[in-house]
Amino acid sequence: MKKKATALLLAGFMLLTACSSNSNTKNEANTGTEGNAAGSQKITVWAWDKNFNIAAMNLAKDAYVAKNPDAQIEVVEYAQDDIIQKLNTGLNSGSASGLPNIVLIEDYRAQSFLQTYPDAFQELGDAIKTSDFAEYKLGPTSFNGKQYGVPFDSGVVGLYVRTDYLQEAGYTVDDLQDIDWQQYIEIGKAVKAKTGKDMLTQDPNDLGLIRMMIQSAGSWYLKEDGTTPDLKDNAVLKEAFESYKELMNADIVKVNSDWSSFLAGFNSGDVASVPTGNWITPSVKASADQSGKWAVVPFPKLKNAANSVHASNLGGSSWYVLNNDGKEAAVKFLGATLGSDVALYQKLVTDVGVVGTYKPAAEGEAYGAADEFFGGQKVIADFAKWTAEIPNVNYGLHTYAIEDILKVEMQNFLNGTELDKALSDAQSQAESQIQ
Amino acid sequence: MGLMENWLRKLRDQSLFSKIFVVMVISIVLVTVLITTVTAQMSQRLFVQTFSITNSKIIDQIKSALDNSHYTTVNTAINVGQSGVIRSFMTEKDGSSLANFRRYYSMRDQMDRIQSGIGAANIGLSILGGNGRSYTSDVTYWSGSSEQLRNNPITAAAQEQGGKLFYSFMDASPLNSESRYLVAAKALTAPGLTKPYGTLYMFTRESDFRKSYASFTSKGNDVMFLDTAGRIVSSNRTEQVGSLSPELLNSAKQIAESGLASQELTLGGREVIVLADYLPSYNFYIVNLIDKNETIGTLFDKKMLFLIGGAIAAVALLLIYFLTKRLTKSLRTLVKKMSNVTKKNFHNYMAVTGSYETRQLSTAFNYMLRELNDYVAQLVETQKEQRNAELAALQQQINPHFLYNTLASVNILVQRGSKEQATETIHALISLLQNTISNVKETITVEDELINLKHYVFITQVRNGNRIKVETFVSPDCMSAKVPKLILQPFIENAFFHAFNIKSSGYIYVTIMKDRDILHCEVVDTGDGMDLDNKETIPASTSSRQLFSGIGIRNVHDRLLLLYGEPYGVSITSTPGQGTKVSIRIPC
Incomplete structure (x- = not known):
């Protein structure tokens, strides 16, 4: 009897222990899956402009994931200002936790980030071959002889024109080849008179047109050293301001308030031309019904500036890897795609319209292809040609700081202030701010 | 069948044990189950109460945080509404490029200032004027054209609300970077104007809005916001955002209106505790869902609880089993022994x-x-x-008739002059009387009994003549065996006086032999025989006139039974016309 009892008790305890050991194995199984999830780390990318940068990055992602099925890449769209603000907040506080692995930074701002937060970015080292990229992109993307950015799009600009409106006003595309801003204004007046359409859109808060004008003549807001403001007595800048005022006075400018209304301006057919960077191509082509009605002509030059050419730059940006968890995977990803994949660049050209700065890709077929949307014009080849003619300037660290001052002075100038006074006011403000 | 019966019998034998045990089993199981359930329910109720209290505090916190953002939103709306520049931007007709340029610039200047007043909060601002002009601070919040903004249902709703700030849900679309938004919209009005001059939109990403309460949530403890149509406009359960949940809205309304602390519901197969409150500033219901299974489920391991309860019950039952078995065992043996006594x-x-x-x-x-x-x-x-006393009394009563008859016979012999025979008869009578009247109790040897028998036969033959002869056959080894005194005499006597009524002469044989431990004595006569109605009963003597003593043959059987017990005694067989045989069995 007693034996039986002990046996039963034992059996009972065995049952209990068996159950608890069961739950143990469950836990182990759980931790196992967690470990797996941590293994393939997600790469986060921040960029702006879904038609251009985001579209391009998604192509790169697709190309990479096709070869590395485990890779997880998330492309997040933010406004450029948002990205700048978030980067500044994150890097200032020293915590890179909320920040992405890869971020797109405009070339104008690159140096200010690289110099202000030297340890925040990951040096690319052997991941890319710098000699394969356009030389003018290397300056803004490197610091202290180290390469930090993967040069992306060329900011080469052109003048996108509506051939049908021009025709109505009595002009052909040939009439717009190699013109200066005075001629442009004349044509604009004619177009407005004939068609009632404005010649271009402008946002009072974006002096991109001024920047394009002065770079076409090899000048910038800052002197060669990249730190000294060059506003007062800058003849090129003066002429640019005057041309700007002439445009306004000619009443051929449709004012836009934001990016959407900028796009809406030409997509809805309200303006006859768009003087801007080549990255606008996909947005222009978004209105498929306007196919064949567009052409791209060389950027107008400043009439009086002696060294002004028909080529300039606007925007243009590069990809940077932040020095945080997952940087190795991020560097690998960029190196394998935008750093070396010629086929990808061909796809970028045909699908998105990106004029890259990766030289080996320029020999590909896509670069020489004719674009039916632009009436059979070999747009990419033209942009590539103009890219080579862009005058090299040092953007320095303070492009947008000075531009904020100039925006106000532009208002003053348009409202009747003497140009010299406006610029010398800007000069003194800039000097006191930058110091 | 046999097995079944066997088992049933066993059960009956142990009925006391089975009864006690069954009662014990039922009570232990009942007590265990009841205590477990009551404890579980009590702690569940306690848990739900505690949860309700802490979570209603959390809801209050979320509410106050949201009230702050609402305050910011309202301030922004007021600032936009009070700005003359912005109002002009939205009302005036397009002028010259220069005039537009200035207006756009100053509008933007104002908007930037207002935006900076919002601070770090991620709020996208859009304005849409009656003149078709629009401005959006951040293209990722809204990238559609002014036309698309005008056609959005929120714009129509804003016109209906007539200048009141209200919040609505905007689902993901290509125009807003595929994110979900909570849009605070307000039709901008001015005194003297019959119609609003424009609309202000303040976009908050649902993901940003979520941050204001996400830290209070956990697995099984969800927070969601419902608009008055029952749409989930924000939730930490992102997959539910945008879906309609009328039953949740109903529950939230009931709770908010009747001031209940919480309510329990079954939502899509899940048992949940619902806490809710109404946010008047947002016109949303804030709902806190606590999944009972996931929260209380983790608190109670039901399986474990049952196992422990089961184990305790099993151990108790085991103990009870052995204890009752021990207690009832002695009783059972008692019962068994007592029932055996009866036979x-x-x-x-x-x-x-x-x-x-x-x-x-x-x-x-x-x-x-x-x-x-x-x-x-x-x-x-x-x-x-x-x-014995009876026997002794009987033995000692020598029938006076016997004596009288014998003495009469002797007298006749003496008169006839057969002096020798008379002397012989007197001698026989003397030794017979001597042997019988002396000590009654003792048994005597077969030899002595035979001597007595010989004397009796002699006397009887003297009286009645020699027509009935007596022969004795005794095996020599029986001579020393002991028998009760006068055991054979009554049968001889009986044969003499009753067996030869019809026949005038015959024999009486007396046989004594030993078979192992039993002494067989037989008295066989060749007389008339008789019909024995009942073979067992021995016929009683009819007359005592001629009897030697008071001992009748009936007495012999009783005496033997009394002396030796059951298997011994007298048996009689008789055949009419042939004779009677009396068998006596006694131990030796």
Whole structure:
């Protein structure tokens, strides 16, 4: 009897222990899956402009994931200002936790980030071959002889024109080849008179047109050293301001308030031309019904500036890897795609319209292809040609700081202030701010 | 069948044990189950109460945080509404490029200032004027054209609300970077204007809005916001955002209106506790869902609870089983022993073992048995003595007729002059009387009995003549065997006086032999025989006139039974016309 009892008790305890050991194995199984999830780390990318940068990055992602099925890449769209603000907040506080692995930074701002937060970015080292990229992109993307950015799009600009409106006003595309801003204004007046359409859109808060004008003549807001403001007595800048005022006075400018209304301006057919960077191509082509009605002509030059050419730059940006968890995977990803994949660049050209700065890709077929949307014009080849003619300037660290001052002075100038006074006011403000 | 019966019998034998055990099993199981359930329910209720209290505090916190953002939103709306520049931007007709340029610039300047007043909060601002002009601070919040913004249902709703700020949900679309938004919209009005001059939109990403409460949530503890149509506009369960949940809205309304603390619901197969409150500033219901299974489920491991309860019950049952078995065992043996006593056997004494009570019972029982046996023995003894006394009395009464007859015969012999025969007869009578009247109790040897028998036969033959002859056949080894005195005489006598009424002459044979331990004596006559109605009964003597003593043949059988017990005694067989045979069996 007693034996039986002990046996039963034992059996009972065995049952209990068996159950608890069961739950143990469950836990182990759980931790196992967690470990797996941590293994393939997600790469986060921040960029702006879904038609251009985001579209391009998604192509790169697709190309990479096709070869590395485990890779997880998330492309997040933010406004450029948002990205700048978030980067500044994150890097200032020293915590890179909320920040992405890869971020797109405009070339104008690159140096200010690289110099202000030297340890925040990951040096690319052997991941890319710098000699394969356009030389003018290397300056803004490197610091202290180290390469930090993967040069992306060329900011080469052109003048996108509506051939049908021009025709109505009595002009052909040939009439717009190699013109200066005075001629442009004349044509604009004619177009407005004939068609009632404005010649271009402008946002009072974006002096991109001024920047394009002065770079076409090899000048910038800052002197060669990249730190000294060059506003007062800058003849090129003066002429640019005057041309700007002439445009306004000619009443051929449709004012836009934001990016959407900028796009809406030409997509809805309200303006006859768009003087801007080549990255606008996909947005222009978004209105498929306007196919064949567009052409791209060389950027107008400043009439009086002696060294002004028909080529300039606007925007243009590069990809940077932040020095945080997952940087190795991020560097690998960029190196394998935008750093070396010629086929990808061909796809970028045909699908998105990106004029890259990766030289080996320029020999590909896509670069020489004719674009039916632009009436059979070999747009990419033209942009590539103009890219080579862009005058090299040092953007320095303070492009947008000075531009904020100039925006106000532009208002003053348009409202009747003497140009010299406006610029010398800007000069003194800039000097006191930058110091 | 046999097995079944066997089992049933066993069950009946142990019915006391089975009853106690069954009652115990039922009560232990009931008690365990009841206690477990009651405890579980009590702690569940306690848990739900605690959860409700802390979570209603959390809801209050979320509410106050949201009230702050609402305050910011309202301020922004006021600032936009009070700005003349912005109002002009939205009302005036397009002028010259220069005029537009200035207006756009100053509008933007104002908007930037207002935006900076919002601070770090991620709010996208859009304005849409009656003149078709629009401005959006951040293209990722809204990238559609002004036309698309005008056609958005929120714009129509804003016109309807007539200048009131209200919040609505905007689902993901290509125009807003595929994110979900909570849009605070307000139709901008001015005194003197019959119609609003424009609309202000303040976009908050649902993901940003979520941050204001996400830290309070956990697995199984969800927070969601419902608009008055029952749409989930924000939730930490992102997959539910945008879906309609009328039952949740109903529940939230009930709770908010009747001031309940919480409510329990079954939502899509999940049991949940719902806490809710109404946010008047947002016109949303804030709902806190606590999944009972996931929260309380983790608190209680039901399986474990049942296992422990089961184990305790099992151990208790095991103990009860052995205890009751032990307790009832002695009782059971008692019952068994007592039931065996019934069959004429009072010598089944019990082993005095087991618990105190059983031991006492056994002792008492044994004492009773012993007393009983004593009385029985005494009774038997008394009876024996009584019978012996009777016998003695009978033996000592030598029938006076016998004496008279014998003496009369002697007298005749003397008169006839057969002096020798008379002397012989007198001698036989003397030795017969000597042997019978002296000590009655003792048994005598077969030899002596035969001598007595010879004297009796001699006397009888003297009186009645020689027509009935007596022959004795005794095996030599029987001579020393002991038999009760005068055991054969009554049968011889009987044969002499009754067996030869019809036949005038014949023989009486007396045979004595030994078969192992039994002495067989037979008295066989060749007389008339008789019809025995009942073979067992021995016919009583009809007349005592000529009897030698008071001992009748009927007495012999009783005497033998009394002396030797059951298997011994007298049996008679008889055939009419042939004779009678009397067999006597006694131990030797």
